[in-house]
Amino acid sequence: MEKISRFNVVHRLRKRNLLIAINSVAALSIFFFGYDQGMMAGVNTAVEYYTRMGFAHPDENGEPIITDSLLQGGIVSVYYLGTLVGALFGGWFGDKFGRIKSIALGAAWAVFGATLQCSAMNHSWMICARLINGFGTGILNAIVPVWATETAEHTSRGQFVAIEFTLNIFGVAVAYWIEYGCSFYQNGESAFVWRFPIAFQIVPLLFLFGIVWFFPESPRWLCKVDREDESQYVLERLREDGVQSTGKAEAEFQDVRNIVELERKNAKSQNYLYMLFGYKSGKLHTGRRVQLVIWLQIMQEWIGIAGVTIYSPTIFRIAGLEKNTIGWVAGLNQITYTLSTLVCVFTLDRIGRRWTLYWGSVVQGIVLFIAGGLIRVGTDARDAGNINRANTFGGGAVAMIFLFTMTFGATWLTVPWLYPAEIFPLEVRARGNAWGVVGWSIGNGWLTLLCPVMFEAINEKTLYIFAACNVITIPMVYCLYPESNQRTLEEMNLLFAADSIWNWDAEKNYKLLVEQNPELVQAAGRGVSVVDAEGGIRKQSRNMSLDVGAMKGAGSESDEEKVATKHVA
Numbered sequence: 001m002e003k004i005s006r007f008n009v010v011h012r013l014r015k016r017n018l019l020i021a022i023n024s025v026a027a028l029s030i031f032f033f034g035y036d037q038g039m040m041a042g043v044n045t046a047v048e049y050y051t052r053m054g055f056a057h058p059d060e061n062g063e064p065i066i067t068d069s070l071l072q073g074g075i076v077s078v079y080y081l082g083t084l085v086g087a088l089f090g091g092w093f094g095d096k097f098g099r100i101k102s103i104a105l106g107a108a109w110a111v112f113g114a115t116l117q118c119s120a121m122n123h124s125w126m127i128c129a130r131l132i133n134g135f136g137t138g139i140l141n142a143i144v145p146v147w148a149t150e151t152a153e154h155t156s157r158g159q160f161v162a163i164e165f166t167l168n169i170f171g172v173a174v175a176y177w178i179e180y181g182c183s184f185y186q187n188g189e190s191a192f193v194w195r196f197p198i199a200f201q202i203v204p205l206l207f208l209f210g211i212v213w214f215f216p217e218s219p220r221w222l223c224k225v226d227r228e229d230e231s232q233y234v235l236e237r238l239r240e241d242g243v244q245s246t247g248k249a250e251a252e253f254q255d256v257r258n259i260v261e262l263e264r265k266n267a268k269s270q271n272y273l274y275m276l277f278g279y280k281s282g283k284l285h286t287g288r289r290v291q292l293v294i295w296l297q298i299m300q301e302w303i304g305i306a307g308v309t310i311y312s313p314t315i316f317r318i319a320g321l322e323k324n325t326i327g328w329v330a331g332l333n334q335i336t337y338t339l340s341t342l343v344c345v346f347t348l349d350r351i352g353r354r355w356t357l358y359w360g361s362v363v364q365g366i367v368l369f370i371a372g373g374l375i376r377v378g379t380d381a382r383d384a385g386n387i388n389r390a391n392t393f394g395g396g397a398v399a400m401i402f403l404f405t406m407t408f409g410a411t412w413l414t415v416p417w418l419y420p421a422e423i424f425p426l427e428v429r430a431r432g433n434a435w436g437v438v439g440w441s442i443g444n445g446w447l448t449l450l451c452p453v454m455f456e457a458i459n460e461k462t463l464y465i466f467a468a469c470n471v472i473t474i475p476m477v478y479c480l481y482p483e484s485n486q487r488t489l490e491e492m493n494l495l496f497a498a499d500s501i502w503n504w505d506a507e508k509n510y511k512l513l514v515e516q517n518p519e520l521v522q523a524a525g526r527g528v529s530v531v532d533a534e535g536g537i538r539k540q541s542r543n544m545s546l547d548v549g550a551m552k553g554a555g556s557e558s559d560e561e562k563v564a565t566k567h568v569a
Helices: 015-043 047-053 069-097 099-118 123-151 157-182 192-200 202-214 219-224 228-239 248-266 272-277 286-318 323-383 387-410 415-423 426-458 461-480 489-495 503-516 548-552 559-568
Strands: 056-058 064-066
Touching (some): 069 272, 069 426, 248 489, 286 461, 323 415
């Protein structure tokens, strides 16, 4: 394949080995994302940092006394404004110029932002640096999950993305332990305590920027921009062993070609504003999909993980732990959090996206209510002078926080990032996933801005708010979110073709469309050949539609006339 560089790994690896290589690079980006998130938890507690930034000062015991919680939260949350804008830019750039160039651009921009952060001299400098760093992260978050899902097989798509997010939480844990180690340097009073952890993220970013150029472009994006020879070649390397053809690559390629044709018939060119309101999207219903991914990401943060991750030392302090205990307990929590993500690797493609969210919400809601109650009882006991009783309840509250983060790692961590990368039409998939990052940015920015204020004002009752949000997500997912598990990316347009917003109507409509559009569901062992048995020539695709009524009425007119009539309107 002359158009693909001879140094590209696609020429040397096949099938699972190629998929593992691709997902290793994707995981490196996700590792940086996790590290960047977890980093601020330790930075916020560094004496030189919070005194330099001007939102706190230490008391006689070395504990921070917050004097400006809005500034503290603002420095953290402005990063998410950067990710919001960066995601929108990255989605546009990724759909226009490809996934590989977008990843390289995001990595380079994040290096620039990280450099500014680790050299910040005051809060104004830090706010600008956080904004710039967030822009680069937003680009990566909009593109990397899309690249991963567009190369994976539909039967193991969830597993590969779940593995990537194991690296995400590993990044959080690495950030924490680096900061924990640095906190002992010069009694924790040196600028090195917070500048080195920030600078450390530059290492994986530089490696990501250098290596991504040697990896293949998404075959679906290549097909979308009419580079079909390259698309076929990459798919063949991803799906076939080179010894005997199974027809998988050819079937998947024809599905992609057909869906590109169908999307162009069903919707006009979609910009972000059109996508948000579903304007001119026809039966693709992009507006509905945008709302679903935005709110799924917002709720991912409001079920409690953003507050627990960044403010776990504060929660443990409220629970009554001593300063020298808080550090290693919070670090141990990050380790168990990392290990819990492996549960999702083995369950996500078996029980599906919806059931993963269900059991996560139930357990998380229960343990947060219990944690809040235990902290309250323990605090009352400490005020009454009953230290043993207070320590017992405080230990129980800490155990509940551990159980919460473990459950989140096994459930809600991965699905809100996987779902947006799965459900959007190919024509706007990167932009669609960008809307998911917008939701995550809104949820995270809003929450991290309010978290210090809430913990200061209502203490453990903040956990009750998070628990209530978990309860809300159960009917939300049941009614509005169709299952994407074990379905190809090309089938998603059929899944969202119903005019009704309700999941049960979407499933019913999907079954009818699958029967009427077999051309769109041929891939991955469905037993329908797309290659002529004698000549190996692709069969002519019949007319396709996302309108059930149109197909039922297509009897008297010719197929071409009927489809033309339906899609001109």
